[in-house]
Amino acid sequence: HLNLLGKREKAIYGTKSLTVINKDITGLAKKLAIDVKIVQRNSEGDILDIIQKADYDALIINPAAFTHTSIAIRDAIAGVDKPAIEVHLSNIHTREEFRRTSYIAGVAVGQISGFGAFSYLLALHAAKNILSKK
Numbered sequence: 786h787l788n789l790l791g792k793r794e795k796a797i798y799g800t801k802s803l804t805v806i807n808k809d810i811t812g813l814a815k816k817l818a819i820d821v822k823i824v825q826r827n828s829e830g831d832i833l834d835i836i837q838k839a840d841y842d843a844l845i846i847n848p849a850a851f852t853h854t855s856i857a858i859r860d861a862i863a864g865v866d867k868p869a870i871e872v873h874l875s876n877i878h879t880r881e882e883f884r885r886t887s888y889i890a891g892v893a894v895g896q897i898s899g900f901g902a903f904s905y906l907l908a909l910h911a912a913k914n915i916l917s918k919k
């Protein structure tokens with residue numbers, strides 16, 4: 786439901802729309818000299834297809850509610866030999882018990898959770914750092 790950011794549960798996810806967040810991401814990516822491609826999908830199958838394509842050097846992913854349910858997304862990430870960074874706007878560890886389990890964390894380089902939209906910008910810095918070591 787990340788397409789509804791700015792309208793949905795604002796107290797938890799903030800007031801910035803996905804369009805505004807994406808502009809911030811694109812702006813920082815430019816500064817860091819990273820080519821960024823942003824995609825948002827509500828369907829798990831579409832997300833699997835995007836991960837499998839692997840036409841990227843690093844994956845920054847907010848798996849939203851699929852974080853807590855999707856072995857399929859975990860397996861897709863494990864199956865491509867690319868570093869993945871897991872991102873959440875909210876701190877999934879301070880919320881409901883069921884959000885503390887991430888199927889993605891075990892196949893990610895790391896998890897950034899709780900900094901609002903800034904989590905995505907932190908993830909870009911992390912991606913830059915990972916790729917500069919290659």
Ligand code: DQA
Nearest residue numbers: 847848849850873874875884
């Ligand atoms: C989320 C946290 C998830 O638990 C939730 O289902 C989301 C958003 C976050 O960014 O904080 O949809 O991934």
